[in-house]
Amino acid sequence: MLGVENRTRTAHRKWPFLLTSSAHDKMSLRASIEEHARVVDRYALLDLSYTLGYRRMAHVSKAFAVSMHRSIHETFVQVESGFSFVERKRGPPTVGFVFTGRGFQWPHMGAELIEYSYRFLDSIRALDRALDELHDGPDWSIEDVLLEQKDSSSFHKAEYSHPLCIAVQIALVNLLADWGIRPAVIVG
Incomplete structure (x- = not known):
């Protein structure tokens, strides 16, 4: 054995x-x-x-x-x-998700989830495909920017940070839903 x-x-x-x-x-x-x-x-x-x-x-x-x-x-x-x-008390727990806006992002954010969770990666790639279908979509991919090294990251620029924060939030919600964790409310 x-x-x-x-x-x-x-x-x-x-x-x-x-x-x-x-x-x-x-x-x-x-x-x-x-x-x-x-x-x-x-x-x-x-x-x-x-x-x-x-x-x-x-x-x-x-x-x-x-x-x-x-x-x-x-x-x-x-x-x-x-x-x-x-x-915990008996009965199902009540869960809420609270997401911040821009300003709390950091380079390489979500990179470990991309590496360790194929569900998270699938969500990021699905979002990249959606952006690719736009006639005026970006010339960069969410996955590539999230994986950029911290010292050379473009993450702090507004045209990157806002869509990247939203992408990470969507991918997190999808990952948690896959685990059976669904919020009663999401606020941002």
Whole structure:
């Protein structure tokens, strides 16, 4: 049988993964995380993230962490700093998205999401295709400008920053919707 490292694609070893856990109360939640800490070496991080996020029942007490292969042990050993804990009331949560206008953008914004999330990249490319169809569309692509290096980025110019901020916001909404997170309201 292959070891975990042999079953894990090389590309996945550099990706961050969301690890979730839930239980009926905080004490049970901590016990669950401690149990996972004992066996975390036996599983590929991709499989563990998927199973915890999609194959486990959601309860009132929740914890989550973002971890990578190289830091998984520290995440589970240092539970207080590795995980964030949340208690929620029964019933579906109410979520709202608040987006800023221009002025809060920065070069290379969204670049990691382009690299790590094919859903985010798909949205950016769909927006680029829409701009390409315009008879007076830009001669640059959203994807290219978002991936420009920080020291040579055109992001701070108004003709780039406004459409790029909107593109990142649309791609984020689409990505979160793909994860089942839909807002009750969006304001900007």
